[in-house]
Amino acid sequence: MIAFVVRRLFQAVIVMFVISLLSFSIQDNLGDPLRELVGQSVSEEERQALRDELGLNDPFLTQYLRFVGNALEGDLGTSYFFKEPALDVILNKLPATLELVFGATLIIILLSVPLGVYSAINPRSWFSKTVMGMSIVGISIPVFLTAIMAIYLFSVELNWLPSYGRGETVPVFGSWETGFLTKDGLLHLLLPCASLASIMLPLFIRLIRSEMMEVLESEYVKYAWAKGLSPLRIWFLHALKNTMLPVITVGGVQIGTMVAYTILTETVFQWPGMGFLFLEAVNRVDTPLIVAYLIVVGAIFVITNTLVDLIYGLVNPTVKLAGKKS
Amino acid sequence: MTTPVEVLDIPTRPSAWARFKDTHLFHSFTRDKVAMVSFGLFVLYALAALFAPLIAPYNPYDPASIDIMNSELPPIWQEGADPAFLLGTDAQGRDMLSTMLYGTRISLMIGICAVMLQMFLGVLIGLSAGYFGGRVDSFLMRMADIQLSFSTMMVAIVVLAVFQAAFGAELYADLAIFMLILVIGIAEWPQYARTVRASVLAEKHKEYVDAARVMGFGSGRIMWRHILPNTLSPLLVISTVQVANAIISEASLSFLGLGMPVSQPSLGSLISSGFEYIFSGAWWITVLPGIVLVVLVLVMNLLGDWLRDVLNPKLYKG
Numbered sequence: 344m345i346a347f348v349v350r351r352l353f354q355a356v357i358v359m360f361v362i363s364l365l366s367f368s369i370q371d372n373l374g375d376p377l378r379e380l381v382g383q384s385v386s387e388e389e390r391q392a393l394r395d396e397l398g399l400n401d402p403f404l405t406q407y408l409r410f411v412g413n414a415l416e417g418d419l420g421t422s423y424f425f426k427e428p429a430l431d432v433i434l435n436k437l438p439a440t441l442e443l444v445f446g447a448t449l450i451i452i453l454l455s456v457p458l459g460v461y462s463a464i465n466p467r468s469w470f471s472k473t474v475m476g477m478s479i480v481g482i483s484i485p486v487f488l489t490a491i492m493a494i495y496l497f498s499v500e501l502n503w504l505p506s507y508g509r510g511e512t513v514p515v516f517g518s519w520e521t522g523f524l525t526k527d528g529l530l531h532l533l534l535p536c537a538s539l540a541s542i543m544l545p546l547f548i549r550l551i552r553s554e555m556m557e558v559l560e561s562e563y564v565k566y567a568w569a570k571g572l573s574p575l576r577i578w579f580l581h582a583l584k585n586t587m588l589p590v591i592t593v594g595g596v597q598i599g600t601m602v603a604y605t606i607l608t609e610t611v612f613q614w615p616g617m618g619f620l621f622l623e624a625v626n627r628v629d630t631p632l633i634v635a636y637l638i639v640v641g642a643i644f645v646i647t648n649t650l651v652d653l654i655y656g657l658v659n660p661t662v663k664l665a666g667k668k669s
Numbered sequence: 670m671t672t673p674v675e676v677l678d679i680p681t682r683p684s685a686w687a688r689f690k691d692t693h694l695f696h697s698f699t700r701d702k703v704a705m706v707s708f709g710l711f712v713l714y715a716l717a718a719l720f721a722p723l724i725a726p727y728n729p730y731d732p733a734s735i736d737i738m739n740s741e742l743p744p745i746w747q748e749g750a751d752p753a754f755l756l757g758t759d760a761q762g763r764d765m766l767s768t769m770l771y772g773t774r775i776s777l778m779i780g781i782c783a784v785m786l787q788m789f790l791g792v793l794i795g796l797s798a799g800y801f802g803g804r805v806d807s808f809l810m811r812m813a814d815i816q817l818s819f820s821t822m823m824v825a826i827v828v829l830a831v832f833q834a835a836f837g838a839e840l841y842a843d844l845a846i847f848m849l850i851l852v853i854g855i856a857e858w859p860q861y862a863r864t865v866r867a868s869v870l871a872e873k874h875k876e877y878v879d880a881a882r883v884m885g886f887g888s889g890r891i892m893w894r895h896i897l898p899n900t901l902s903p904l905l906v907i908s909t910v911q912v913a914n915a916i917i918s919e920a921s922l923s924f925l926g927l928g929m930p931v932s933q934p935s936l937g938s939l940i941s942s943g944f945e946y947i948f949s950g951a952w953w954i955t956v957l958p959g960i961v962l963v964v965l966v967l968v969m970n971l972l973g974d975w976l977r978d979v980l981n982p983k984l985y986k987g
Contacts, residue, residue: 358815373835479974483967485917487924488940488959495947495956600820607822607921611944622925625830633834637827648818 347656355649362641366634367410370420371403373630419638420631424624429635433617437639438520439509440605440616446523446536447601451544459551460586463559464578466552475552478545486604490538490611497534505531507613535612539604543597550593555586588658595651599644697979704975707968714965718774725767730933744953759939759954760946761931768934769958773965775935779849780916784908786854787915791861792904796892798862799869810866813859821856821918828852829927842930849928853915864907868900902980909976913969920962936962 401409413419422429462471498506509520509531523529558564559582567577606618613619617636624632689695698704717724744757744765756765798809829852833841841848872878873896881891920937922928924944929935931942936958943954 354811354815369831373831479970480963480967483913483917483970484963485920485924485937485966487921488963491940491944491947491955492959495952499948499950596818596820599818600822603820603823603826606826607925610925622830625834628834630834633831640823644819644823 344656348653351649351652355645358645359641362638363411363414364407366637367407369637370410370630370634371406373628414638419635422632423629424627424632429631432632433620433635433639436615436617436620439614440609440618442521442523442532443535443539443605443608443614443616444601446532447539447543450536450540451547455544455547455551459548460555460578460583462548463552463555466556474548478548481541481545484541486538486542487607487611489541490535490608493534493538494611504534509615535608535614539601539608542604543601546597547590550590551586554589555582558582558585588655591651591655595647598647602640602643694979701975703971707971707975710964710968711972714773714777714968717770718777721770721774725770727764727767729763729768729771756957757953759943765953765957768939769936769961772934772936772939772958773961775846775929775933776916776919776937776962779846779919779935780912782850783853783915784911786850787857787911788861788904788908790855790858792865792897794858795862795865796869796897799866800873800888800892800896809862813862816856817859821853822921824856825852825918825922826925826927829922833927842932845929849919849922853918857911860907860911861904864903865900868903869896872896872899906973906977906980909969909973913966913973916962916966
């Protein structure tokens with residue numbers, strides 16, 4: 344087990360290293376920090392002097408090590424546009440994105456488990472067929488289109504829900520502003536969270552259904568029926584447990600995908616989160632901000648994936664621990 | 670060496686259709702209405718995309734045929750429509766029907782080319798990983814794990830965003846089509862590599878492979894000519910779904926402004942260009958290409974589901 348953990352952590356470090364290398368080469372090649380600093384009206388000699396002073400003429404490795412050293416201290420440069428440390432700018436926007444992901448995850452868990460389990464238990468009922476039919480339609484609609492349609496229907500035509508922004512937020516834990524505690528904030532969360540959930544929900548319903556159907560065919564479930572256990576106990580205690588194992592793995596990968604889709608959702612709803620900020624930074628060629636986003640999001644990916652693998656290794660004793668016999 | 674094989678092949682050709690008519694695939698196709706309708710629609714899409722320049726009443730790439738005075742005309746069944754534009758016009762005064770036909774053409778082309786690239790990379794890597802095993806296998810599959818753990822969308826958004834920032838928007842617009850194919854093609858290779866590897870592992874200890882090896886064929890020949898043909902049905906299943914996914918990815922990237930430019934729109938960039946007009950009531954600029962896109966993707970997904978049910982006996986009972 345310890346070998347497995349170490350191996351997994353080692354892989355995480357390697358991936359973070361590759362991300363940092365990529366981020367650094369982006370920073371090295373994209374835009375000119377000097378022009379952002381001093382503008383056009385400085386002579387060539389002064390520029391060269393300044394380049395030397397800033398260390399921009401140092402060899403690649405020296406510059407890279409300096410970059411990593413600074414990054415480990417939390418210094419990812421200063422945003423050209425905001426004139427503030429890039430990491431601070433990103434982290435200020437993090438709560439908005441996390442709340443979006445949290446809300447969507449909540450919707451997915453609350454809906455996918457009951458729907459998936461129901462359609463696995465009663466595969467021939469009309470309700471299950473409707474759910475499966477809806478889910479394949481759901482997979483086929485890109486998330487930004489769902490969002491646009493939701494805005495058109497609920498904001499433009501019916502005028503029930505707001506179409507952009509976070510609405511009223513209240514501070515909790517210092518700088519964390521939450522929209523979950525005000526009515527206005529919740530109303531603003533509803534459409535973006537539902538849109539973000541719409542792309543993942545069908546996937547999970549289908550996954551839970553097919554895994555559950557496989558488990559229900561297995562010997563130990565038949566044995567449980569033979570023992571005369573109550574159906575509820577078999578479905579939710581015996582079968583669901585083993586259904587959730589692959590769901591955890593897929594879930595871990597999908598959290599990353601969800602962060603990617605927040606960029607789309609945030610763009611449609613003008614949600615003031617990291618994704619929206621990132622696209623603005625791209626349009627302004629605000630290199631430090633782009634790099635900071637890459638590192639933060641890369642770290643989120645690596646941490647969630649590592650955690651999911653470790654949890655999976657813990658809850659599933661049959662997981663293949665490489666390097667061990669049988 | 671090759672000539673006699675071809676001579677032998679020719680007499681069997683006419684019966685290929687007859688043989689196909691007798692397969693499990695064809696029989697379940699004739700019995701499944703959803704599959705038939707989906708396939709029909711897909712053929713319709715393919716034809717529309719192929720012959721778009723002939724069918725389309727206007728050429729949306731030709732600035733001379735565009736009149737800004739015609740902008741935001743509604744489709745023909747609504748008030749204030751111009752009968753010259755069957756499905757209305759977009760914000761620049763382009764005929765919606767023509768732009769959508771050309772957009773479908775671009776979306777489908779990017780989707781199919783990207784999937785061909787994925788398949789090429791994935792088959793190459795999956796075959797080598799499965800056939801050689803050992804170190805090569807574990808290294809390649811680790812790479813696949815890592816690549817998969819970063820979602821395609823994330824990788825594509827970041828790569829395209831950086832390229833756009835580096836090239837500037839104008840140069841980027843010219844290269845967009847190649848960039849999209851490359852990025853979507855490269856980001857999804859693990860899907861194929863894993864599938865091919867799994868099939869190769871199942872096949873490689875069978876007797877016909879041993880026979881081929883005993884006859885002294887090289888690894889390359891055994892992999893391509895002997896093992897690969899036996900992995901084709903899972904490839905067919907994932908290819909349909911992958912084309913659907915690639916089209917969605919392309920549309921999403923175009924929506925973010927990282928894909929096709931408005932002057933040469935795909936379905937995604939059409940939806941994107943109409944988004945700001947939805948608040949003023951010009952819904953058709955967004956909704957019509959949206960429907961075209963969703964139906965195309967839905968049809969591909971339904972075909973993929975049906976193929977999986979038919980070709981994969983393990984899931985057949987579901």
